[in-house]
Amino acid sequence: MAKEFSASWRKSKQRRKQRKYRENAPxxxxxxxxxxxxxxxxxQKYGRRNFxxxxxxxIRILRGSFKGKDGKVDRVDVKKGLISVSGIEITKRxxxxxxxxxxxxxxxxxxxxxxxxxxxxxxxxxxxxx
Numbered sequence: 001m002a003k004e005f006s007a008s009w010r011k012s013k014q015r016r017k018q019r020k021y022r023e024n025a026p027x028x029x030x031x032x033x034x035x036x037x038x039x040x041x042x043x044q045k046y047g048r049r050n051f052x053x054x055x056x057x058x059i060r061i062l063r064g065s066f067k068g069k070d071g072k073v074d075r076v077d078v079k080k081g082l083i084s085v086s087g088i089e090i091t092k093r094x095x096x097x098x099x100x101x102x103x104x105x106x107x108x109x110x111x112x113x114x115x116x117x118x119x120x121x122x123x124x125x126x127x128x129x130x
Contacts, residue, residue, distance in 0.1 A: 005029075022081075030078050036104040042112065046123050053083055053104050056113030061085070063106035070110065077101065 005024040012018060022033060035050040036059065043049055053059070057073045071085040082101035089097045114120045 027078055030081060033081050034076060034078065034083070034104050037108045038112075039108055039110055042109065051109060051112065051123075053107070053109065054113055054116070054119065056115070057109050058111040059083075059085065059107040059109055061088070061102060061107050064102070066100075066102075074099070083107070 003024075005021070005026060009017075009021055022030075025033070031052060034052050036053050037043075037050050038046065038048070053073055053076060055073050055076055058070065059073060060070045061067055066085075066088050069085075069088060071087040073083050074086045075084040077083070080101070081103070083104055084099045084101060085107075088102070089099050091097055112119075112123070114123065
C-alpha cells in the first residue's frame with residue numbers, strides 16, 4: 001500500500017484504508033469531509049442533503065453532551081475535521097473555560113451564511129439543476 005494520497009482510490013471495506021485515505025487527503029479534499037446535514041426546509045430549497053460547514057452558519061448539535069443546543073460556527077479546523085461553536089463551552093476544574101471541538105457529522109445546519117459570493121453561486125448551480 002502506497003504511503004502517499006491516491007486520488008484514484010475508490011473504496012475499501014477495510015477501516016484502516018478508510019482512515020488512511022482521510023488522514024493523507026490534501027486540504028481541498030478534506031474540506032468536503034466537513035459537510036453537515038441541512039434541515040428539511042433548506043434541503044428542499046437548495047435540492048441537496050448536505051453542505052460543507054462554514055464560519056457563520058447557525059447549527060444545532062444532535063449528539064453528545066451538548067445535544068439540542070444551537071449556536072453559530074466560530075472556527076472550522078479543516079486539518080483536524082472539527083468545528084467550534086459559539087455559546088458551547090466547558091468549565092475546567094481549575095476554572096478556565098475551553099471550547100470543545102465538534103464533529104460536523106453530529107450537527108445539522110439551520111441557516112447558511114450566504115454572504116460569500118462563491119458559496120451562493122454554488123448553491124444556485126445546484127438549484128438550477130432540479
